[in-house]
Amino acid sequence: MLPRPINILPQQPPFLFVDEYLELDEEHCLAKYTFKDDECFFEGHFPGNPVVPGVILIEAMAQAGVVSMGIFSIARKKNIPIEKVKESVISMFTHLGEVDFLGMVKPGDTIYISCHKDFFRFNKFETGGEIYKIIDGEKRVICTHKNITGQGVKLKGEQ
Amino acid sequence: MERSQVMAGLKEILVPFLGVDKSKLDAAAETTDINKELGVKSTDVVNIVLEVEKKWDITFEDEEIDALNELTFKSIVNLVMSKMA
Numbered sequence: 001m002l003p004r005p006i007n008i009l010p011q012q013p014p015f016l017f018v019d020e021y022l023e024l025d026e027e028h029c030l031a032k033y034t035f036k037d038d039e040c041f042f043e044g045h046f047p048g049n050p051v052v053p054g055v056i057l058i059e060a061m062a063q064a065g066v067v068s069m070g071i072f073s074i075a076r077k078k079n080i081p082i083e084k085v086k087e088s089v090i091s092m093f094t095h096l097g098e099v100d101f102l103g104m105v106k107p108g109d110t111i112y113i114s115c116h117k118d119f120f121r122f123n124k125f126e127t128g129g130e131i132y133k134i135i136d137g138e139k140r141v142i143c144t145h146k147n148i149t150g151q152g153v154k155l156k157g158e159q
Numbered sequence: 160m161e162r163s164q165v166m167a168g169l170k171e172i173l174v175p176f177l178g179v180d181k182s183k184l185d186a187a188a189e190t191t192d193i194n195k196e197l198g199v200k201s202t203d204v205v206n207i208v209l210e211v212e213k214k215w216d217i218t219f220e221d222e223e224i225d226a227l228n229e230l231t232f233k234s235i236v237n238l239v240m241s242k243m244a
Contacts, residue, residue, distance in 0.1 A: 092202065
């Protein structure tokens with residue numbers, strides 16, 4: 001059974017943008033998130049016309065991709081429970097490559113975040129992937145990324 | 160391979176990652192810490208390790224890099240030399 005994002009991701013509400021993993025392993029992740037009507041950023045982005053900011057979509061791709069897959073992979077490698085990884089390593093955003101936005105996300109929309117591994121060594125994780133919505137049974141791509149990189153950094157006191 | 164050759168090769172790799180003037184790299188000794196004294200960012204260490212692997216056609220395990228307690232030329236040269244032995 002897959003873990004719940006809220007139990008393994010260091011990011012927590014109101015800055016957690018993964019509700020559920022549909023698929024998660026060392027090679028890829030498919031997750032989903034539904035934007036609530038009262039997300040804190042809608043008030044200012046934009047007044048009277050709420051739209052999910054692009055940076056939040058990037059954060060969602062990072063949380064589902066490098067952070068989730070990185071934590072999963074470290075747990076597998078060290079043979080420890082996935083929930084224990086965040087007690088020893090914190091993930092740092094280190095690089096953002098090419099990102100393209102192709103559509104908008106509004107309050108109440110459900111996004112699907114699909115990421116695949118491009119590189120994982122020395123606690124450095126790189127992904128590529130995309131976010132899409134399902135509209136009338138059709139997949140509609142919202143944004144794509146070619147390189148998001150995160151680095152797992154040891155917390156002090158850990159060996 | 161001589162230690163001095165590894166040291167020189169390492170210095171070449173470090174040039175784009177420096178946080179200080181290159182003259183400090185030129186003057187660096189084996190006891191110089193690349194992070195504390197040459198301003199190399201810790202997040203760049205992985206990229207440097209990959210360059211080192213490529214240059215000398217060697218491969219490091221995660222644990223070997225984790226075990227580096229200090230980022231001095233001495234500890235890095237020792238690790239590279241151990242791979243060539």
